[in-house]
Amino acid sequence: MELKLAKKYALLDGIGDASDIVQKCVHCGFCNATCPTYQLLGDELDGPRGRIYLIRSALEGNTFSTRTKTHLDRCLTCRSCETTCPSGVEFGRLIEIGRNLLEQEQVRTIPEQLFRNLLRRFILSGWLLRLCFGAARTLRSILPDEIAKMVDIPAPVKRTPVVSHARKMLLLDGCVQSAAYPSINAATARLLDHVGISTVNQPQARCCGALSLHLGATAEAKRFMRANIDLWARELDNGCESIVMTASGCGVTVNDYGRLFSDDQNFRVKADRVSKCTKDVSEVILQECPVDIRHGKQRRVAFHSPCTLYHGQSVRGRIEDLLERYGYKVSQVHDGHLCCGSAGAYSLLNRDISRELLRSKISALEADQPDVIATANIGCLLHLKKRSTIPVKHWIELLVPEDS
Numbered sequence: 001m002e003l004k005l006a007k008k009y010a011l012l013d014g015i016g017d018a019s020d021i022v023q024k025c026v027h028c029g030f031c032n033a034t035c036p037t038y039q040l041l042g043d044e045l046d047g048p049r050g051r052i053y054l055i056r057s058a059l060e061g062n063t064f065s066t067r068t069k070t071h072l073d074r075c076l077t078c079r080s081c082e083t084t085c086p087s088g089v090e091f092g093r094l095i096e097i098g099r100n101l102l103e104q105e106q107v108r109t110i111p112e113q114l115f116r117n118l119l120r121r122f123i124l125s126g127w128l129l130r131l132c133f134g135a136a137r138t139l140r141s142i143l144p145d146e147i148a149k150m151v152d153i154p155a156p157v158k159r160t161p162v163v164s165h166a167r168k169m170l171l172l173d174g175c176v177q178s179a180a181y182p183s184i185n186a187a188t189a190r191l192l193d194h195v196g197i198s199t200v201n202q203p204q205a206r207c208c209g210a211l212s213l214h215l216g217a218t219a220e221a222k223r224f225m226r227a228n229i230d231l232w233a234r235e236l237d238n239g240c241e242s243i244v245m246t247a248s249g250c251g252v253t254v255n256d257y258g259r260l261f262s263d264d265q266n267f268r269v270k271a272d273r274v275s276k277c278t279k280d281v282s283e284v285i286l287q288e289c290p291v292d293i294r295h296g297k298q299r300r301v302a303f304h305s306p307c308t309l310y311h312g313q314s315v316r317g318r319i320e321d322l323l324e325r326y327g328y329k330v331s332q333v334h335d336g337h338l339c340c341g342s343a344g345a346y347s348l349l350n351r352d353i354s355r356e357l358l359r360s361k362i363s364a365l366e367a368d369q370p371d372v373i374a375t376a377n378i379g380c381l382l383h384l385k386k387r388s389t390i391p392v393k394h395w396i397e398l399l400v401p402e403d404s
């Protein structure tokens with residue numbers, strides 16, 4: 001059905017995409033079957049079809065109500081609905097536009113706006129986040145159990161190899177990962193060093209833009225992205241072959257730079273190049289580390305595939321196969337396609353839903369009593385740690401022999 005777009009939105013960022021996406025939906029409702037919030041709350045407006053209806057109604061000029069805000073805020077942006085949809089509705093892109101609209105219409109109360117702004121400033125600060133992780137680790141004996149588990153003392157970061165090979169790849173630090181578990185990128189650097197690839201960092205890089213984008217701060221997200229595109233394009237000119245992502249939440253966003261800047265004359269070509277050169281670390285390991293090192297000793301691993309990998313990048317089964325090749329025994333996880341409830345800042349903004357999803361995810365992951373739980377995104381890793389009784393690690397750390 002044709003969308004009668006309200007005049008006031010004619011120049012809104014991404015409005016052409018929104019119109020196309022909304023019109024693709026044939027209202028079949030298949031997506032509701034795999035939407036975690038619909039499954040949990042049973043309300044049509046907490047499923048993708050209902051949310052599309054709400055965004056469509058807003059785009060046609062109907063008032064943005066508090067009810068609309070609530071149902072859009074409850075979406076995890078997990079994109080499980082995209083995987084299910086037979087009509088190819090790109091819901092992730094639509095909800096981004098819907099959230100941008102929400103912020104423009106200023107439906108939020110002042111305290112809500114303040115909280116969301118402070119949260120963004122805190123996570124994006126870098127130094128403040130590092131300071132808080134350090135302080136929480138020192139004080140963990142007196143912190144609530146969930147927080148103490150999340151900030152447990154990581155293994156010391158082992159040596160990071162110096163740049164010595166002709167082949168080079170850029171490794172993205174990530175805002176939260178560099179503060180919480182720098183050991184993840186150090187392990188990646190050692191693995192790639194073994195096969196003759198040096199990793200380089202770009203300390204001036206900004207956040208990939210995912211957090212701002214999810215919180216409806218599109219202009220801020222694009223500012224960060226432009227700065228990164230300029231920096232990373234220079235690294236590619238200087239001989240870096242690829243941009244390697246160890247956090248799937250960042251990977252899915254950088255993969256999308258090409259599309260996000262497709263209308264921008266100055267950045268279109270550079271953004272597209274950056275996206276095309278971006279690889280999830282599992283793709284690099286699969287291509288570059290063909291030798292089986294079976295040091296997993298048949299230890300059992302339950303792998304939680306983050307939505308940003310499973311739905312966002314359609315990477316399914318690759319990491320489980322790699323873990324098997326490295327000598328681990330990978331457990332089957334019931335409803336592996338469902339979100340764990342982390343979803344960027346979601347666990348801080350929608351605590352009840354997030355906790356419920358975490359509870360189900362942990363019981364699915366622990367059902368087979370694995371020795372370790374592995375995942376591929378720092379947000380999921382920290383979130384799973386809150387409730388897990390089993391150690392949780394980034395999967396890449398399981399590939400590095402402990403004595404290396």
Ligand code: SF4
Pocket residue numbers: 024025026027028029030031032048049081084085086087088089
């Ligand atoms: S988004 Fe796709 S699956 Fe969901 S109602 Fe629309 S067409 Fe059907």
Ligand code: SF4
Pocket residue numbers: 034035036037038046047048051074075076077078079080081082091092
């Ligand atoms: S992105 Fe996830 S939570 Fe949001 S509507 Fe789709 S399936 Fe539901």
